[in-house]
Structure formats: C-alpha cells, structure tokens
Amino acid sequence: MMMPERSYLESVREVYADAAHAPQKKLCCTTSALGRLPGLTIPRAMSEMNYGCGVTVHPSDLRPHDTILYVGVGGGMEALQLAYFARRPGAVIAVDPVWPMLEKARSNFRAAAVENPWFDPNFIDLREGDALALPVDDASIDFAAQNCLFNIFTREHLARALSEMHRVLRPHGRLSLSDPIATRPIPAHLADDHRLRAECLSGALTYDEYLSAIVGAGFGTIEVRARAPYRVLDRARYGLDDHLLLESIEVVAIKDPVPADGPCIFTGATAVYFGGDEQFDDGRGHVVERDLPLPVCDKTAAALRVLGRGDLMVTESTYHYRGGGCC
Ligand SMILES: C[S@@+](CC[C@H](N)C(=O)[O-])C[C@H]1O[C@@H](n2cnc3c(N)ncnc32)[C@H](O)[C@@H]1O
Numbered sequence: 001m002m003m004p005e006r007s008y009l010e011s012v013r014e015v016y017a018d019a020a021h022a023p024q025k026k027l028c029c030t031t032s033a034l035g036r037l038p039g040l041t042i043p044r045a046m047s048e049m050n051y052g053c054g055v056t057v058h059p060s061d062l063r064p065h066d067t068i069l070y071v072g073v074g075g076g077m078e079a080l081q082l083a084y085f086a087r088r089p090g091a092v093i094a095v096d097p098v099w100p101m102l103e104k105a106r107s108n109f110r111a112a113a114v115e116n117p118w119f120d121p122n123f124i125d126l127r128e129g130d131a132l133a134l135p136v137d138d139a140s141i142d143f144a145a146q147n148c149l150f151n152i153f154t155r156e157h158l159a160r161a162l163s164e165m166h167r168v169l170r171p172h173g174r175l176s177l178s179d180p181i182a183t184r185p186i187p188a189h190l191a192d193d194h195r196l197r198a199e200c201l202s203g204a205l206t207y208d209e210y211l212s213a214i215v216g217a218g219f220g221t222i223e224v225r226a227r228a229p230y231r232v233l234d235r236a237r238y239g240l241d242d243h244l245l246l247e248s249i250e251v252v253a254i255k256d257p258v259p260a261d262g263p264c265i266f267t268g269a270t271a272v273y274f275g276g277d278e279q280f281d282d283g284r285g286h287v288v289e290r291d292l293p294l295p296v297c298d299k300t301a302a303a304l305r306v307l308g309r310g311d312l313m314v315t316e317s318t319y320h321y322r323g324g325g326c327c
Helices: 005-021 077-086 099-115 155-168 194-198 207-216 298-307
Strands: 068-071 092-096 124-128 141-147 169-182 221-233 244-254 264-273 279-281 287-289 294-297 312-314
Touching: 005 099, 005 194, 068 077, 068 155, 077 092, 077 099, 077 124, 077 141, 092 099, 099 124, 141 155, 155 169, 155 207, 169 207, 169 221, 207 221, 207 244, 264 287, 264 298, 294 298, 298 312
Parallel strands: 068 092, 068 141, 092 124, 141 169, 221 264
Antiparallel strands: 169 244, 221 244, 264 294, 264 312, 279 287
C-alpha cells in the first residue's frame, strides 16, 4: 500500500495523545463490557478509556510466573487485569510510544492501587516504546497481547509488528490479539484516510488476510476465540457502493513451528463420532471417542469431511474455540 508512512504514524500519535487528555466515547469500543473479576475495581478514568475492540485477557492462557507483555497500553485496563493474575513486581511490561498516554496510564495505575489493596503499580513496568521496534529482549516473554492497535498498521508495518511479537516470545509463547476485521476489502479512499485508520475504522484486513499475516510471522497454531459485529461503514457516510460490516476478532497465536502442511487453525469446528465402535481412528493421529465432541483444526476438519462417513459429523466453524482438540 502506498502511504507516506511518517504522516500516518504521526496521525496515530496525535489521535491517541488527544484520547489520553480527554476520553473519546466513540473511539474503538469504549462501550464494550468490562471484564469483571472478583476483587478487581477498575477506576472510572480507566474504564472511560477502554479503547479495545474485544478481549485479550483469557485466564486459561496465563500461568503462574509468566512474564507478560502488553503493547499499546491505552488507559491500562487490560494491563491491570493481567497484573491481577500475575501480582508481582515487573510481571507485566506495558509499552506505548505516546507520552501523554503513558502518563495517563501511570496515573490510572495509581488510582487503581487506591481502590485495589492487592495491587501495586510496580507490578506493571511501563516502557516508552513502539510495537515496530519493541524495547524487549528476544525470547523473554511467555504471554503477549495487543488490543485494537495492529489493525491500524499498513501491511508492511503489521508484518513488522507481528514479527517483533514473535521475536520476543519464548518458544510456545502465546500472543493474544483483538482487532477489527472487514467482511470485504476496504477501498483505498478509506484505507488511505489517516484519521479513519488511526480510529480503527479503515485499516482492517479481511479474516483470511489477518490470519495469513499472523501465520506469515511464523505462528504455527492459531485459535480463533471470538468474532462479533463491530461497526458498519455505511454507504452514505463513507462513499461506498454498499454498507460494509466490520467485525471484531479475538485470536490467540502460539509460537509453534508452522507444520509443513500448513498452520493448525482452530475455529470451533468439532468432530462427533456416533458409530458402532468405541472410537473412530482415522489412522493419521486423530482418534474421536464415541459421543465425545472433539474440537479439530480446520485442516483436520477438511480431511475428516472428505471421508464422507455417515457416523461422523464434522460441524462448521463457530469462531468460538475454547481449547482442547485434535493436534
Ligand atoms: C486503540 S488504542 C488501544 C488501547 C488499549 N489496548 C485498550 O484496549 O484500551 C491504541 C493504543 O496503541 C498506542 N499506540 C499507537 N501507536 C503505537 C505504536 N506504534 N506502538 C505501540 N503502541 C502504539 C496508542 O497510544 C494507544 O494507547
């Protein structure tokens, strides 16, 4: 994409410097539900700056002693939620290049310490830095997250940001992402609009493009956790032939090697065997116990469907994968 890179990244910084000074109600999904956790009070100033478009904090991904990285800290809500699980000094490294945003996050963490006796702002190591050149050592992170930032980047910058995440993660480390995606390609007159892009409205890729960017950075296992309607770019306001639905997607990408026959992408497709034997074995490493639903990756789902068995159902993707499964 031909876009003078300095000016679009500058627009992004301006938009988020403004959003740090005064909460912007319509920026991203400030109206989305807050992840409530027992004993966690989210300060009001922080909840008003919920600039994410989904959720990246999935407790089942977090293990004791994990080193956590959060890129694009915003008001700090998700970094605080991650600190809720980690509860030790420096456990969450939170990075942002926009100085007013870092300052705002810092003051929100101070407010959070007043409202949450278990929380110490030292749990979060706030660093000035850029997703395109992370101030983080190679292979030092167990769990990384970004919410509603990577969609802003051009394809070249997205590839760089994903490869930075891949660089800093340990082998088998997890990257949790939430971003808008587009149900069809966004036309150039919107994609090249710096302000719309900065506001997370016009940089979105399609589902296939988004996943292939993640695989292209070297992530061999991908879990699609959720997909939901986000915004409509309507014909009249955005100069389109037809309304264009944006969705928000939540994905966890795992730093496993990409298998020779392609990545394992779990989207909620499930195999259920209901035949006469105790189990069905496809002879290729997939054993489906009778009456026990087995989530399968898209590759395995396709291979099992081709068998055309009357006693094995392979459901469509739900885009709501919650763990477990074939490979
Ligand atoms: C849409 S907001 C999302 C904030 C937060 N993740 C949330 O869910 O509320 C994007 C955040 O990324 C930050 N940001 C902008 N450009 C960045 C970059 N190049 N690298 C890292 N963070 C960046 C902004 O300052 C802002 O805090």
